[in-house]
Amino acid sequence: MYHFTRQDLSAQQQYKFISGSIIPRPIAWVTTLAGDVVNLAPFSFFSSIPGSEPLMTLAIGRKAPQQPKDTAANLLANGEAVVHIVSADLVEQMNATAATLPPTESEVRAADLKLVNSQSVAVPGLAAAKIRFETTVYQHLLVPDHSGTPMADLFVLRVSDFYFASDVFDATHGYILPAALQPVARLAGAEYAELGATYQLARPQ
Numbered sequence: 331m332y333h334f335t336r337q338d339l340s341a342q343q344q345y346k347f348i349s350g351s352i353i354p355r356p357i358a359w360v361t362t363l364a365g366d367v368v369n370l371a372p373f374s375f376f377s378s379i380p381g382s383e384p385l386m387t388l389a390i391g392r393k394a395p396q397q398p399k400d401t402a403a404n405l406l407a408n409g410e411a412v413v414h415i416v417s418a419d420l421v422e423q424m425n426a427t428a429a430t431l432p433p434t435e436s437e438v439r440a441a442d443l444k445l446v447n448s449q450s451v452a453v454p455g456l457a458a459a460k461i462r463f464e465t466t467v468y469q470h471l472l473v474p475d476h477s478g479t480p481m482a483d484l485f486v487l488r489v490s491d492f493y494f495a496s497d498v499f500d501a502t503h504g505y506i507l508p509a510a511l512q513p514v515a516r517l518a519g520a521e522y523a524e525l526g527a528t529y530q531l532a533r534p535q
Contacts, residue, residue: 346518354515354523358388359414359424361438361445362404363453368445369400370427370437370456372416374516384489385468386413395480400433402483409467410451411487414459417498418512418524423458450490460498460511464491 336344358376362369375389390402398406405411416424427437438445438456445454448464455462465487473482498511508525515523 350518353517355517357416357424357514357516358386359416359420359427359456359459360388360401361412361414361453361455362401363408363410364400364404364433367434368436368438368454369404369433370441370443371399371401372424372428373401376413379486383468384492386463386465386487386489388413388485388487389473390483390485392480392482398483402485403433405467405485406470406483408452410453411465411467412448412451412453412455413463413465413487414456415461415511416514417460418514420458421514421522424514448491455493460495461506462493463487463489464493465489 334343334347339347355374356376358373360371360373373388373390375391377387379385379387390399392398392402401411423441423443426441429437429440431437431440444457446457448455451464451466453464455464467485468488469486471484472480473484475481494506498507499505500507508528511525513525517523
């Protein structure tokens with residue numbers, strides 16, 4: 331087995347090893363508002379938090395120590411976002427929205443996507459997404475590196491509204507149907523994955 335200490339590795343190598351090991355990762359496709367411009371970007375450092383509150387986490391690296399990415403800046407400014415789950419039919423458009431555009435230009439328009447109004451937040455959602463969540467900022471943590479230099483913005487988002495397309499939701503039992511959703515996951519570099527074989531294991535008593 332190969333062994334490395336943190337001191338053995340550059341920051342790039344550390345990032346490469348972590349992002350290549352913690353896989354597959356779900357992708358949050360996030361809309362936010364900058365004035366009247368709808369920003370749209372995908373992020374794979376994304377998860378949920380167990381407990382009585384409907385919470386999810388979103389970690390966004392910084393462009394520069396004093397410059398958050400557009401999504402983070404918008405969340406800090408107005409505290410609202412719509413988070414979408416990426417399905418296989420939308421993967422090309424998702425990838426297109428990873429391009430760097432000026433804050434005055436919308437990735438939604440560049441990817442030829444349609445918007446739908448939200449109920450509880452001002453930020454619109456994507457009509458084509460099979461799952462979306464209207465969210466507000468519950469907590470924010472500015473994450474520094476070992477020298478105290480800002481490195482990333484970590485958001486805990488609280489869900490106010492849940493939306494599921496009829497073909498991915500079992501309304502009788504209240505289940506999401508993974509095979510119908512066909513979620514896309516991020517691996518490392520330019521690699522992605524789709525849902526493969528699934529199986530069940532009974533939990534021990």
